[in-house]
Amino acid sequence: MDQEKLLLLPLKSSTEMAKKINSYLQYWHKEDNSFIVDADCPRFGTGEAKGLIKQSIRDSDLYILVDVLNYSITYNMFGSPQRMSPDDHYQDLKRIITACNGKTEKINVIMPFLYESRQHRRASRESLDCALMLNELAQMGVSNIITFDAHDPRVQNSIPCHSLENVSPxxxxxxxxxxxxxxxxxxxxxxxxxxxxxxxxxxxxxxxxxxxxxxxxxxxxxxxxxxxxxxxxxxxxxxxxxxxxxxxxxxxxxxxxxxxxxxxxxxxxxxxxxxxxxxxxxxxxxxxxxxxxxxxxxxxxxxxxxxxxxxxxxxxxxxxxxxxxxxLEEYIAAIVDTLHHRESISKLINPYEKCxxxxxxxx
Missing domain, CATH: 3.40.50.2020 (Rossmann fold)
Structure with a gap:
């Protein structure tokens, strides 16, 4: 895929991280234009929301960034400010994926803290939230899910035919x-x-x-x-x-x-x-x-x-x-750039010799 088709789409929770990743990519690609896509998830007065992408993403290799633990973000519901919860961030991620309308060539999700990763196994009559989330993203057409230091890496067994990269920093x-x-x-x-x-x-x-x-x-x-x-x-x-x-x-x-x-x-x-x-x-x-x-x-x-x-x-x-x-901005940028060029990231995620x-x- 051509380099110019590489795009970053940060949700509001990851905008600062995305800016730094974008700087590395611009430097490596000798590119003046930003790789960041302008997108938003505006809210109605009831707290309901929608995903909105404000520029073309057709035939792109799209990397969506989301920090499900960013509780600093608020929205108004019936006139009262509400903190964004992990559930809110995950719903916004799904809204943005559906807003892509199948126009991208690939959708990749960078979710450093894996949503609901502490609820990764069933001990009694319990929900399996993390496994359910991974299956939902796979069914929505996400090609790669990139996460860091998953609480229990065995959760990837829930999507054995899809790519989940569990990276150790x-x-x-x-x-x-x-x-x-x-x-x-x-x-x-x-x-x-x-x-x-x-x-x-x-x-x-x-x-x-x-x-x-x-x-x-x-x-x-x-x-x-x-x-x-x-x-x-x-x-x-x-x-x-x-x-x-x-x-x-x-x-x-x-x-x-x-x-x-x-x-x-x-x-x-x-x-x-x-x-x-x-x-x-x-x-x-x-x-x-x-x-x-x-x-x-x-x-x-x-x-x-x-x-x-x-x-x-x-x-x-x-x-x-x-x-x-x-x-870890440079590390994430290196992973994105390597995957974008269809190259192996084995040396990046197994840095034994460098250590x-x-x-x-x-x-």
């Missing part, structure tokens, strides 16, 4: 971490990678293998007789792994939600004598605010938190002394 985390914490020594005597629960073990295994250090894990004891905020409350965390006394520790997970679980793990790690405790998390939700995290930082329980800019970040978060953003080179240079 491990290279970008390492780059940012090594540039920020230059005095960290990467060897088995000085550094340990820890998974905060059994679900994040594969992430810890991957990082420990790349860095050639030991790993440990906590497992959660839950009270299955209760459900609070949609989940069974955690009674205790139990640790399995190497001694962490006097060592730096990296705790890696896909998301920080309230932060309670992370802080409990950090506290127990410090009680075992850890030197510095760093947190890597692809998505920083911080649903309960920052008071407890601020207190933990002041007490030396946690040294620094790294999360990506794949989802909305509040000005308050960006102002925190202990917080560092892992930027090893980074660590070698750091040492």
């Amino acid at each position: 491990i290279l970008q985390f390492l780059e940012t971490f090594l540039n920020t914490c230059k005095d960290v020594e990467i060897n088995k005597d000085k550094l340990v990678i820890i998974s905060p629960d059994e679900g994040a073990t594969h992430r810890a295994i991957q990082l420990s293998a790349i860095m050639e250090v030991n790993m440990g894990m906590f497992y959660k004891q839950r009270d299955f007789s209760k459900v609070i905020d949609g989940r069974n409350p955690i009674i205790a965390h139990e640790y399995i792994g190497p001694d962490v006394e006097g060592k730096d520790v990296i705790i890696i997970d896909d998301m920080i939600s309230s932060g309670d679980s992370l802080l409990d793990v950090c506290k127990q790690t410090k009680e075992r004598g850890a030197k510095n405790v760093y947190a890597f998390s692809t998505f920083g939700l911080f649903t309960h605010g920052f008071d407890e995290i601020d207190k933990a930082y002041e007490e030396g329980i946690i040294s620094r938190i790294f999360t990506t800019n794949l989802i909305y970040q509040t000005p308050e978060l960006l102002s925190k002394e202990y917080y560092t953003t892992v930027c 090893k080179e980074l660590i070698k240079n750091h040492k």
